[in-house]
Every structure is written in C-alpha cells, then in structure tokens.
Amino acid sequence: MSYFAAHTLLKAGVSEPVARSVAAQLAFRGYDTQQVIWARGAEVQSWQFIISGLVAATTPTQEERSVPITIYGADSWFGEKPILNRMPARFEYVCLSETQVLVMPAAVFQKLFDTEPGxxxxxxxxxxxxxxxxxxxxxxxxxxxxxxxVVMGIAQFAEALASRSERPPTVGLDGGIAIPVSQAVIAQLCGVSRAVFSEYVQPLALDGWLAIRYGSIELLSIATWQRFSSARRALPTDHINPTMAELLAELHRASGM
Known part of the structure; x- marks a missing residue:
C-alpha cells in the first residue's frame, strides 16, 4: 500500500523522500455506486485519487436535473479546488460505479502545496x-x-475512460471501450428522459460512433470522441442549440473522414 501511495505522489510532483514519508498518511477507501462523496456546499476534507471506477462532479440545470460538469476516471485526482480556495464544494461528487480511491487529508495536501515546488x-x-x-x-x-x-455527456465518458480527465487529450488510446454505467443513468446525467436519450443515441449508433449492447453502450473510436469534445468546447457560447445532424457532422469532421 505504501509503495503504491508513494508512487502516486511521485507522479504528482512530490519529491521521493517526502513521498515515502507522506505515503503512510494516505488511506484507501471504497464507495458504492451512486454514493455521494461530497454534496454541494459540503466541506471537502481530502484530495482523492481514483484507483478504479468513475466519479462525476454534477450541478443542477434550470429544470433542477443534475448534469455532469466533469467525469473523473482511473488515475485522476479530484477535489483540489475547494481545498485550495478554502471554500465548500461547488458541485456534488457522486460515484457512477463502484469506486476505489486513495485519500489524502486536506492538511497533508496543504502542507505539500506549501513546501513541495514540484x-x-x-x-x-x-x-x-x-x-x-x-x-x-x-x-x-x-x-x-x-x-x-446527450452527445457531450457521452463524450465526457470517453475522456474519463481514456484517463484524460486530469490532463488535455494526447495521442493514445483508440478503438472501443464500454461505459460501465446503464443507459438509464447516463440519460439522467445528461438531464433528459430515457426516451429522449434513446432518440439521440440511435443516430450515433447508426453512424458507427457507438454500439448499443444489452442496455449499455460501447464507445467506438475514442480518439474521435476526444477530438469532438475538444472542438465543441472551443466553439463560441452561442453555439448551444445544434441539431443532431450538425453534431453528427462535427463527429465526422473530428474523425478526419
């Protein structure tokens, strides 16, 4: 356990002697699916590293539905901003699947931030x-x-599952990868009903961007989804009402087809 914790700290820029001494102050913890780690407005008392699983930082829409602002996958830390700003959590952090984490107490985090340049x-x-x-x-x-x-919600899973939720996309994983969350939960995260979700997922499947398998979804061409998400976020803020045909065209452009 200490070796894993020390190695994880080294990757976060902590010097080797300090990483070895601090590793004993970190702890492993498990969460169940749909378990809330921090509610909105809660005090964040630790920085957490995902060993396995998925965690979503969600916020309510104007219709009071929760939608994900960030989905964190394996090899991602989360929770740093409230600690650094000494403010309560702006979003609700909820587990989308069974999740194992490495927990760093906020006091340890703050001391490392103050004393470790890396x-x-x-x-x-x-x-x-x-x-x-x-x-x-x-x-x-x-x-x-x-x-x-719907399309951006799905794209967030592509980034999280390809371990891109803590750094910009780089050349790497492509091919297919299954989302370990049911379609009903994904629809809820996208702030739409199950019927509306299916309406927009079907064209994505017909165009070959994902496959529907027994109530779950497999994303195809992860690299395309990542490029699409990056390009879509870069558009002006008034481009928020595209048609499904326009979104499909953007995916085609992202694929280089």
Missing part, C-alpha cells in the same frame, strides 16, 4: 486546465439543448 507546479497546471474546461462544460451542459447534452 507538487505546486503540478497543481498549477492541473487547476488551470480544469478551470477552463469546467467553465466550458458548465455552459454546454446547463444551457445546451437536449441533443447537445
């Missing part, structure tokens, strides 16, 4: 990228029309 540089890069990405996703998922929320 760690503070790591956090600076992480928070800068995430702040921009969260602002973009907040607009898309809260104000976007149903087809946009």
């Amino acid at each position: 760690f503070s540089r790591y956090l600076a890069k992480l928070t800068t990228w995430r702040a921009q990405r969260s602002a973009e996703m907040l607009t898309l998922m809260k104000l976007g029309n149903p087809p946009l929320r």
